[in-house]
Amino acid sequence: MTTADNATPNDWTPDSWKSRLDPQQVLYTDRDAVERAVSKLASLPPLVTSWEIDHLRDKIAQAQRGESFVLQGGDCAERLDDCRPEPITSRLKILLQMSLVLVHGLGRPVVRVGRFAGQYAKPRSSKTETKEIDGSPVELPSYFGDLVNRDDFTPEARAPDPHLMVRGYQHAAMTINFIRALIDGGFADLHHPEYWDLSFMGSAKLEPPLREQYQAMSRELAGALKFMENLGEKTVDDLTRVDFYTSHEGLNLLYESAQTRTVPRKDGFYNLTTHMPWVGERTRDLDGAHVEYFRGIRNPVGVKLGPSADGETVSALLDRLNPTNEPGRMVLIVRMGAEQVQTNLGPLIQSIGDRTVLWVSDPMHGNTRGTASGRKTRSVDDIRTELEASIDIHARLGTHLGGVHFELTGEDVTECVGGAADVTEDQLDQNYATALDPRLNYQQALELAFLLANKLT
Ligand code: PEP
Numbered sequence: 001m002t003t004a005d006n007a008t009p010n011d012w013t014p015d016s017w018k019s020r021l022d023p024q025q026v027l028y029t030d031r032d033a034v035e036r037a038v039s040k041l042a043s044l045p046p047l048v049t050s051w052e053i054d055h056l057r058d059k060i061a062q063a064q065r066g067e068s069f070v071l072q073g074g075d076c077a078e079r080l081d082d083c084r085p086e087p088i089t090s091r092l093k094i095l096l097q098m099s100l101v102l103v104h105g106l107g108r109p110v111v112r113v114g115r116f117a118g119q120y121a122k123p124r125s126s127k128t129e130t131k132e133i134d135g136s137p138v139e140l141p142s143y144f145g146d147l148v149n150r151d152d153f154t155p156e157a158r159a160p161d162p163h164l165m166v167r168g169y170q171h172a173a174m175t176i177n178f179i180r181a182l183i184d185g186g187f188a189d190l191h192h193p194e195y196w197d198l199s200f201m202g203s204a205k206l207e208p209p210l211r212e213q214y215q216a217m218s219r220e221l222a223g224a225l226k227f228m229e230n231l232g233e234k235t236v237d238d239l240t241r242v243d244f245y246t247s248h249e250g251l252n253l254l255y256e257s258a259q260t261r262t263v264p265r266k267d268g269f270y271n272l273t274t275h276m277p278w279v280g281e282r283t284r285d286l287d288g289a290h291v292e293y294f295r296g297i298r299n300p301v302g303v304k305l306g307p308s309a310d311g312e313t314v315s316a317l318l319d320r321l322n323p324t325n326e327p328g329r330m331v332l333i334v335r336m337g338a339e340q341v342q343t344n345l346g347p348l349i350q351s352i353g354d355r356t357v358l359w360v361s362d363p364m365h366g367n368t369r370g371t372a373s374g375r376k377t378r379s380v381d382d383i384r385t386e387l388e389a390s391i392d393i394h395a396r397l398g399t400h401l402g403g404v405h406f407e408l409t410g411e412d413v414t415e416c417v418g419g420a421a422d423v424t425e426d427q428l429d430q431n432y433a434t435a436l437d438p439r440l441n442y443q444q445a446l447e448l449a450f451l452l453a454n455k456l457t
């Protein structure tokens, strides 16, 4: 494979990460089966194209200039069993509805990036999990997402299975195929915002005031489109076409690098499993395997930043991942928590100098807590506090929050507490369905979109 082009560092290959430490390395036992899975993956057609990736880079560059806003969201952990029409449709709908609220409130385009079609691999703080079975403790590997193993607590299910990488890829392909078909078929046509109302699926409740606000806004938008068409605007088709991009944590580097390729007539290597992979909080070590892999690909790249990320670390990461300071390349996804963000974000913004980044707030991952009954939850109040603080800090420093990152679902789940419907800790058991982290339900997600639209205006 040649790396003699302008976009590839000359000491990098799609496999050069293998000489670095991977703190989340999957311990497969059958090396031949790994080889078979990786060659199979490498032989399959890509899930996305380099043109789409280049477009997204341009769009992120626009958002960096303050001309648009990025909405990223979806499941914490997608599951193979969730590759069904209903969950995919309702996730797409809530993201579309939120983006409509944001477009309306901000008066700017919104770039929609799903956490889907490949969000199957999960980092874990502990490599093993111990449970009491028939009075004795049993220790098994943790659940690392459906790309690696299965979550039933049995030795068979928890053993890492290389073939799951191929199955994950196939399910990502089916998911993206369905999403593309829905969008091409007019599902997201702005002329018909009434179809975006989840209530016709009978799956989710919305409190009357929020529903009225949303419906009034949809009518207003439909009216505005009609007005523009009556004026004979030729660009109406462009305005009403809705794009969707995919993203996932680039965690299992065997999977990511198997589909990392050059394409004809372009410089550089593209990760063709997704438009925008991101580096997680647990794998952003400057000299680790993940940063080594990510520095060589042309995709826009996200980096999660938790409370331990200081200015020096982040500047070094930016210099490593984007040495030419290319616009549209770097997305910093800050997930400090409602308290820490107040003290940590300002110094971080000031420390990176004139490096070009998109600042995104993930108000989910710094606000996870346990309940007395042993559930993981997050409070809508903390999420709102972190979002508002981020917006205010940027405003004070003359920079801007360019996007948000949510774990959410279009279903009526009870995983996060609070919000207008006031889900309480006692109610969490009613419909707690997440594979790992607690997600916003339909109503909580839409409420936060309204909050953002008001606060950012
Ligand atoms: C996630 O996004 O699900 C995740 C694990 O995030 P982080 O790396 O920020 O902890």
Ligand code: CO
Binding pocket: 076, 077, 365, 407, 436, 437
């Ligand atoms: Co998560």
